[in-house]
Amino acid sequence: MPQANTHQYASFFGANDMGVYAYIIYALDHNIQIQRQLYQPIVPLAHPTAVMLDSAATQLVNNRQVQAFSQSLFLNGGMFSHLSREDRIRTLSALDNLSLDLYLLPSPFQNNAGLIKFVVDALNRFAMFGYYSEWPAYGTTRLNQPNNRKLEYFPLTWQKIGYPGVSFGYRAFRGFLFTMDEVEGGNENRS
Amino acid sequence: MKTDPDVIVIGSGGGGAVIAKELGELGINTLVLEAGPWYGNKKWPEPNKTKGQAKESSDPKDLDGSLYRQQLTRLENDMNDLVTGKFRWGAADRRRTPWYRNIPDQAVLWQSAGIGGSTLHYYSNSPRAFPDAINNEWPIQYNELIPYYEKVEATLPVEFAPTTTKDALFYYGADKAGFSENRTLDVTTIGYRPQPNAILPPNEHLMDPNYSMEELSHMEGCTLSGHCGQGCPYGPSLEKMAKRTTAVSYVPLAMETGNVIFRPNTFVTKVLTAYSSSGNRQIVGVQVRDTWTGEMEEIRAKVVVMAAGCIETPRLWLNSELPYNPWVGRGLTNHYMDMVTGTFDEQTLMDIVGTPSVNPFVGHTSSARLDYPGLGMIEIIGESPGLSAQPLFGFSQHGYNLLKPTDSDIWDLEGRLVGSELEKAMNDYTRTLTLSVITDDEVLYRNRVELDSNIKDEHGAVPLVYYSPSEKSKQRREQLAKIATAILRKAGAKTVHRSDLPPNYFIHLHSTMRMGFVVDTSCEAYQVERLFIADNSVDYNALGGPNPTLTTQALATRTAKRLADKYF
Ligand SMILES: Cc1cc2nc3c(=O)[nH]c(=O)nc-3n(C[C@H](O)[C@H](O)[C@H](O)COP(=O)(O)OP(=O)(O)OC[C@H]3O[C@@H](n4cnc5c(N)ncnc54)[C@H](O)[C@@H]3O)c2cc1C
Ligand code: SF4
DSSP, rough: OOOOGGGGGGGGOOGGGHHHHHHHHHHHTTEEEEEESSSOOOOOHHHHHHHHHHHHHHHHTTTTTTTOOSSSSTOOOOOOGGGGGHHHHHHHHHHHTTTTTTTSSTTTTTTHHHHHHHHHHHHHHHHHEEEEESSSGGGGGGOOOOGGOOOOOOHHHHHHHHHOOOOSSOOOOOOOOOGGGEEEEEESSSO | OOOOEEEEOOOOOOTTTHHHHHHHHHOOOEEEEEESOOOOBBBBBSTOOOSSSOOOOOOOGGGGGHHHHOOOOOOOHHHTTTTTTTSSOSSOOOOOOOOOOOOOOOOOOOOOSSGGGGGGTTTOOOOOHHHHTTTTTSSSSHHHHHHHHHHHHHTHHHHHHHHHHHHHHHHHHHHHHHOOOOSSSEEEEEEEEEESSBBEEEEEEEOTTSSSSHHHHHHSSSOOOGGGOOOOOOOOSSEEEESSOOTTTTHHHHHTTEEEEEEEEEEEEEEEEEOOTTTTTEEEEEEEEETTTOOOEEEOOEEEEOOSSHHHHHHHHHHTTTTTTTTTBSBBBOOOOEEEEEEOOHHHHHHHHSSSSSTTTTSSOOOOEEEETTEEEEEOOOHHHHHHHHHHHHHSEEEEETTOOOOOSSSSSEOOOHHHHHHHHHTTGGGGEEEEEEEEEOOOOOOOOOOOOOEEEEEEEEEEEEOOOOOOHHHHHHHHHHHHHHHHHHHTOOEEEEEEOSEOOOOOOOOOSOTTTTTTTTTSSSSSEEEEESGGOOOOSOTTSSSHHHHHHHHHHHHHHHHHHHOO
């Protein structure tokens, strides 16, 4: 089994430079908590997810559906990080479609189609939300617990796409198409 | 010694806060138990950080608009993150994980715990149900609901949304696509309208440069800031905030009656019953757990109202081992949603709306709609960037556009976008208009909430959720997606992207404790005396497509009266 490196999956969005991988890891590791006999363990999903990606990548490489580079994108990176961006997407897609041998995947994903679909989807959603929300702009405080984060600058993605951020409001009123006074039953009973 | 309340209401969201206010006005002592935190109450100045000194609050003087403003930061990650956001389904303490629901599929189940419940993040769209979806289907008639609709519309209050650029563009496109304006509250024909929203109309000085925007944000009325989903802290005081989550509308009114106590951070883990002399199961009270300390307690009452929402109400029934009913948790509907996004070029926009951008984040988040009885509805969604990118380009049953380009000639792009496709789509953000497709979803017995027999959390077995749409719902969604796209094209969109959202996207949940199956026409459980339900779960069906909350609030108003007449 190739060694898992949890840092590798954010890179396929080009989002790794903003540290979004750390957002994804946090989200995966803080998603599920269940009751055991006397305590309530959190079920950390980031590490097994990374192992799943490597394991899926290995299957696709072995079946010649994707091609591995000899160099990894990361130090000690697993098989997933030896793939091109498009092949990494192919790997995610194969997991999404459950079109590989689910028996070969690590626990808790082994033969667990529902969890595979849930987590692979969550990887995509978390990457989007991590990258396009204000999360990266929490800067050095971004991995603090949520109450102790502070915005350190204006989010770069917001600047890039033209979202002005928190606003008191806009002078954008163009009138009403119609109001409650103008529909039957609208305002008759109001004081 | 403190006396037991007459009525316990479980949950202070869309329905719970409404029935509490109505009961309070009828002079009935009511205790509302809410699992989540309380924003804007002086007794919990740091609601996510510490337990606070107090257990409960009933004095309207405890409410504080400036605290609300400080806590509702209007930042989407801080407020809406499903794992750590202030409006999440989880305990007040955000260091902890959210409360788990097992949905074995691609899924987002979006609810919020807290005083206000899921109306903390809702967009306040408050349309009535389609009359035809009630008449001949529900065990009650639409006419019976009208006086209650009117009462809720006046109390929230509801007003049609003001027009901003995105609405002007939508109306133009809808008109060109052959639809006409529908000037009504009771929708029986196809047409477009501004959203009837539980949002105060803009202040009369909004366009007057003599008032700064900051000043205006402290005055009464919507400032068109577009933060509805992040919670709206704009207004002169808590009770006058522009967006009418029940936390600022019905909760303060309930406190004003002097008969209602709200207790946050309190998770009900069991409804307690006993056999009456006539051999029927009847209410004794509830068992609760403090979400900060884990302390357990029993509280007794004559009547219990479940208003914990479409997932937790059936879960609580099942975890309480209330009598078997094959329909408990069954018949779940979710309006099988989809989204299409049109991108416009500057010149087209200049020609049609006179500005080079749409700026979808300006104005009410959801501000205009097309009603289509028989199919459902279409409405504008103009969210902030992260909350736009996530469902539009990151959440799809289609797969990746890169690997599987759309095979339809209706859409230019379909499914998840990555790399340069994503970058392009988001770089055009200010020139986009997104329409949400909301389907009149058929009730099916197989769609359900049940208990996961393998996984428990601190409140008992967790909910396991299954949903897959019927063939009819799929066809209706397809038709609506095409109509929405036609509106965008007629408005001049150069490219249109279709999300093809997965079925397990839960924004509007209904009908898991249906009237006529689990509750009677007064919303009292058939099998347990003095147990009522006042949330979206009592809906008989998905209302024909309209957003659920106003109907829940009308029914809760009606249920309060019936409950009081019968037992007090
Ligand atoms: C992004 C978004 C936008 C939306 N916009 C609209 C809109 O514009 N219009 C519309 O009509 N609908 C909208 N909705 C849906 C709307 O939020 C719901 O229809 C509405 O809030 C449902 O009311 P409810 O009473 O059934 O449940 P909720 O509002 O979810 O209230 C349930 C309450 O019960 C509490 N609770 C649950 N279990 C327990 C327990 N065991 N013990 C104690 N407390 C408990 C919860 O914490 C919660 O406060 C939107 C939803 C989302 C996600
Ligand atoms: S647009 Fe929404 S958030 Fe902004 S002031 Fe109006 S109601 Fe409040």
